[in-house]
Amino acid sequence: MQLQLDNYLKDYKLLLENEIQKRLSVLSIPEQLKASMFYSLQAGGKRIRPILLIASYEAFDQNIEKTMSSAIALEMIHTYSLIHDDLPAMDDDDYRRGQLTNHKKFDEATAILAGDALLTHSFELIAADPLLSDREKVELVKRLSQASGPLGMVGGQILDMEAEKNTVSLEQLEKIHDLKTGELLKYAVYAGAYLGKATDEQLVHLTNYAYYLGLIFQVQDDILDITGTQEEIGKPVGSDEGNEKSTYPKLLGLDGAIQQKEKYVNKAKSELQLAGVTDSLLGALVDYISTRNH
Amino acid sequence: MQLQLDNYLKDYKLLLENEIQKRLSVLSIPEQLKASMFYSLQAGGKRIRPILLIASYEAFDQNIEKTMSSAIALEMIHTYSLIHDDLPAMDDDDYRRGQLTNHKKFDEATAILAGDALLTHSFELIAADPLLSDREKVELVKRLSQASGPLGMVGGQILDMEAEKNTVSLEQLEKIHDLKTGELLKYAVYAGAYLGKATDEQLVHLTNYAYYLGLIFQVQDDILDITGTQEEIGKPVGSDEGNEKSTYPKLLGLDGAIQQKEKYVNKAKSELQLAGVTDSLLGALVDYISTRNH
Numbered sequence: 001m002q003l004q005l006d007n008y009l010k011d012y013k014l015l016l017e018n019e020i021q022k023r024l025s026v027l028s029i030p031e032q033l034k035a036s037m038f039y040s041l042q043a044g045g046k047r048i049r050p051i052l053l054i055a056s057y058e059a060f061d062q063n064i065e066k067t068m069s070s071a072i073a074l075e076m077i078h079t080y081s082l083i084h085d086d087l088p089a090m091d092d093d094d095y096r097r098g099q100l101t102n103h104k105k106f107d108e109a110t111a112i113l114a115g116d117a118l119l120t121h122s123f124e125l126i127a128a129d130p131l132l133s134d135r136e137k138v139e140l141v142k143r144l145s146q147a148s149g150p151l152g153m154v155g156g157q158i159l160d161m162e163a164e165k166n167t168v169s170l171e172q173l174e175k176i177h178d179l180k181t182g183e184l185l186k187y188a189v190y191a192g193a194y195l196g197k198a199t200d201e202q203l204v205h206l207t208n209y210a211y212y213l214g215l216i217f218q219v220q221d222d223i224l225d226i227t228g229t230q231e232e233i234g235k236p237v238g239s240d241e242g243n244e245k246s247t248y249p250k251l252l253g254l255d256g257a258i259q260q261k262e263k264y265v266n267k268a269k270s271e272l273q274l275a276g277v278t279d280s281l282l283g284a285l286v287d288y289i290s291t292r293n294h
Numbered sequence: 295m296q297l298q299l300d301n302y303l304k305d306y307k308l309l310l311e312n313e314i315q316k317r318l319s320v321l322s323i324p325e326q327l328k329a330s331m332f333y334s335l336q337a338g339g340k341r342i343r344p345i346l347l348i349a350s351y352e353a354f355d356q357n358i359e360k361t362m363s364s365a366i367a368l369e370m371i372h373t374y375s376l377i378h379d380d381l382p383a384m385d386d387d388d389y390r391r392g393q394l395t396n397h398k399k400f401d402e403a404t405a406i407l408a409g410d411a412l413l414t415h416s417f418e419l420i421a422a423d424p425l426l427s428d429r430e431k432v433e434l435v436k437r438l439s440q441a442s443g444p445l446g447m448v449g450g451q452i453l454d455m456e457a458e459k460n461t462v463s464l465e466q467l468e469k470i471h472d473l474k475t476g477e478l479l480k481y482a483v484y485a486g487a488y489l490g491k492a493t494d495e496q497l498v499h500l501t502n503y504a505y506y507l508g509l510i511f512q513v514q515d516d517i518l519d520i521t522g523t524q525e526e527i528g529k530p531v532g533s534d535e536g537n538e539k540s541t542y543p544k545l546l547g548l549d550g551a552i553q554q555k556e557k558y559v560n561k562a563k564s565e566l567q568l569a570g571v572t573d574s575l576l577g578a579l580v581d582y583i584s585t586r587n588h
Contacts, residue, residue, distance in 0.1 A: 029444040033452045037444065084410060087383075089402030108383030109455060112406070113448050116378060116413065120443030123417045127436035134428035141435050142421035149414030150323040150331065154407050158327045161403060 005284040012054060013047045016075065019068055023125065029117075036106045036114035040079050043099050050075045052213075052285065053188040056206065059280035060196025069129035070140050070191045073122035077148045078184060080118035083111050085157070119148075132195075140191055147187035156180030168246045174215060182214030189213075189282075198275075205275035209282065212268035216290045219261040222247040226254060228293060265290050299578040306348060307341045310369065313362055317419065323411075330400045330408035334373050337393050344369045346482040346507075346579065350500060353574035354490025363423035364434050364485045367416035371442045372478060374412035377405050379451070413442075426489075434485055441481035450474030462540045468509060476508030483507075483576075492569075499569035503576065506562035510584045513555040516541040520548060522587060559584050 020041050027034060050071035057067045086093040086101040087108060094104050103111035126132070126140050146152055156179025163176055189210035193203055226249055248257035268286045272278055314335050321328060344365035351361045380387040380395040381402065388398050397405035420426070420434050440446055450473025457470055483504035487497055520543055542551035562580045566572055 027444060029449045030452045030456075032456065033444055033449060080410075084406055087406065089381075089397075089406060103383075110452070112378055112381065112383060113451055115410075116374075117444035117448045119410065119413060120439050120448065121445075123435055124439035124443060124445075127432050127439060134432045137432045137435075138421050138428045141417055141431075145414050145418035145421060149418060150321060150327055150411035151415075151418075154411045154414065155323045155327060157407055158324045158404070162324075162326065 005281060005288055008055075008281060009046065009051060009288075012051045016047050016050050016071065017042065017044070019072055020075065023072060027121075032106075032110060033114060033117060036102060036110045037118055039105055040083050040102045040114065041076065041118070043097060044075065044079065045097060047075060048289075049078050049184055049188045052185060052210075052282075053192040055281045055285060056189045056192025057196045058192075059277040059282060060193060060198055066131050066195050067192060069125045069132070070144070070195070073125045073140075073144060074184065074188055074191070076118040076122040076125070077144070077153075080115040080122075081148075081153060081157075083115040083118070087111060136195065139194060143187055143190060143194075147183040152179055152183035153181075156183070164245055166246075167250075170248075170251050173246050173248070173251065177215060177218040178211065181217060182211055185214045185217070186210040202275045202277070205271045206277070206282075209268050209271040209275065212264045212271065213286060213289060216261055216264045216268065216286065219248045219257055219264065220290055220292060222249055223254070223257055223261070224293065225249075261290055299575060299582055302349075302575055303340065303345060303582075306345045310341050310344050310365065311336065311338075313366055314369065317366060321415075326400075326404060327408060327411060330396060330404045331412055333399055334377050334396045334408065335370065335412070337391060338369065338373065339391060341369060342583075343372050343478055343482045346479060346504075346576075347486040349575045349579060350483045350486025351490045352486075353571040353576060354487060354492055360425050360489050361486060363419045363426065364438070364489070367419045367434075367438060368478065368482055368485070370412040370416040370419070371438070371447075374409040374416075375442075375447060375451075377409040377412070381405060430489065433488060437481055437484060437488075441477040446473055446477035447475075450477070458539055460540075461544075464542075464545050467540050467542070467545065471509060471512040472505060475511060476505055479508045479511070480504040496569045496571070499565045500571070500576075503562050503565035503569065506558045506565065507580060507583060510555055510558045510562065510580065513542045513551055513558065514584055514586060516543055517548070517551055517555070518587065519543075555584055 021038075024034065024038050024041065053071045053074060054064055054067050057064060082096065083102045085091050086096060087103055093101050095101060099105075101111075102114060106114070122144070123141055126144070127137055129137065132140070148154065156176055159176045160180050163172065168176070186207050189206050190203060193206045198206065225247070248260060251257075252260055265286055269283060272280075272283055272286075315332075318328065318332050318335065347365045347368060348358055348361050351358060376390065377396045379385050380390060381397055387395050389395060393399075395405075396408060400408070416438070417435055420431055420438070423431065426434070442448065450470055453470045454474050457466065462470070480501050483500050484497060487500045492500065519541070542554060545551075546554055559580055563577060566574075566577055566580075
């Protein structure tokens with residue numbers, strides 16, 4: 001399963017990056033704007049969100065062309081959120097994944113607008129997709145805007161900013177992570193299964209699966225900040241310790257955080273069983289995300 | 295007609311502001327984010343974009359509840375663009391319409407996120423509207439994302455930033471204004487007429503009408519920068535003169551600019567005649583915008 005997953009991740013990353021290039025290159029827009037949008041889109045990492053969307057679809061159907069616009073839209077929204085997060089007024093980061101951040105490569109005004117453009121264009125991709133029915137487009141647009149807007153990711157970012165100044169409870173920490181990163185992962189799994197014509201009950205369990213997957217993602221991030229090497233995680237080890245930021249190890253201790261992660265792993269897998277999609281790659285993705293070292 | 299228009303503008307401004315408050319107050323989102331979104335939404339001016347949408351609809355049908363989600367979505371997108379435009383990295387404005395700009399009232403991070411939230415939520419408003427068919431929602435989302443994204447407003451903002459460093463031709467100036475402000479006005483008129491079940495030919499002529507309306511808007515802005523009083527226009531008179539910014543009076547002289555405006559006024563009215571909607575308020579809006587003193 002591990003080798004199968006590795007190949008799958010590699011193949012779909014390549015497929016998605018080709019698709020991104022194709023869809024951006026046909027856009028008749030100002031060159032500077034296109035360059036800035038493309039710079040951050042091509043600097044992407046593992047493409048875990050769109051791959052999750054496709055893997056979820058493939059639990060039901062193989063005709064993955066149907067997922068492409070919502071997968072690329074999702075990656076565009078993730079990318080816009082990174083560009084805006086990196087701005088001086090937000091996290092003020094000069095580098096991301098070893099490359100200059102968008103506002104350092106271009107300038108702040110261009111970075112703000114490139115983020116706005118990616119966010120806005122993601123909805124156009126879905127609304128103009130000839131492979132989707134109107135019903136499907138409406139459902140995807142609605143879910144994506146809920147997951148990424150004030151009810152979802154943007155709401156989580158505000159809460160996260162506020163939480164940096166205070167210590168929060170485990171419950172509050174889960175709420176913040178669910179909004180800030182979980183909502184987009186839930187959208188990914190929901191959108192794939194919805195397009196694959198999952199039943200309403202399956203959609204509920206798969207959304208629960210994605211909820212736990214998001215928490216696993218975050219606990220592992222926090223654990224790696226303590227146990228990883230700088231080379232692996234691409235930032236100084238222990239960078240969470242020096243500030244007031246709430247993390248799982250701070251709230252539960254390192255061992256407690258590892259146990260909490262195992263709890264989430266079991267819950268994620270049990271939701272998959274309840275959804276009846278145990279032979280898909282979604283199970284392998286749980287192990288991949290819970291044991292990743294970067 | 296003038297009194298009728300004045301009352302119309304006043305009544306619909308009030309209606310829209312009530313509707314904005316209603317739709318925002320029911321949102322279950324972090325308080326700080328809601329406060330920041332609401333602050334800029336309620337600071338709005340004449341609400342000309344959503345009113346144009348409703349007026350366009352009313353040329354065909356009277357049941358205006360159907361226009362509310364797309365009208366509010368449009369005002370949210372206009373508002374987000376003002377918040378991001380005012381940021382230090384962009385125009386760096388401390389005041390707008392006599393009130394502190396969003397990032398001065400709150401902080402830069404909150405202003406960036408409030409803009410992102412307004413932009414994203416605008417698509418949710420349309421996609422979740424129970425009064426619209428799926429077909430209508432898809433058409434409105436597609437048109438709104440095209441009008442406001444890299445193919446429209448955001449593209450125009452990038453071109454405008456570049457043009458500030460150079461003198462541009464009249465043709466280039468029209469292209470910039472068409473993208474930066476015209477696209478949203480075209481969306482307004484298109485969306486209203488589309489929901490009112492205008493024919494394809496009517497939609498073409500009404501879109502042309504909105505194109506000229508946008509240019510009238512801009513020429514008059516440029517003219518007021520020379521002939522207006524600071525009290526009327528809310529900024530120092532002649533503020534365009536000191537920089538390299540291309541304006542109609544700079545390219546054509548003041549008399550030439552006034553003549554150009556008359557040309558656009560005639561074209562806008564002739565498009566209305568071709569669309570066969572001469573007894574609507576859209577004609578009065580041309581005169582209102584071309585003779586406004588603020």
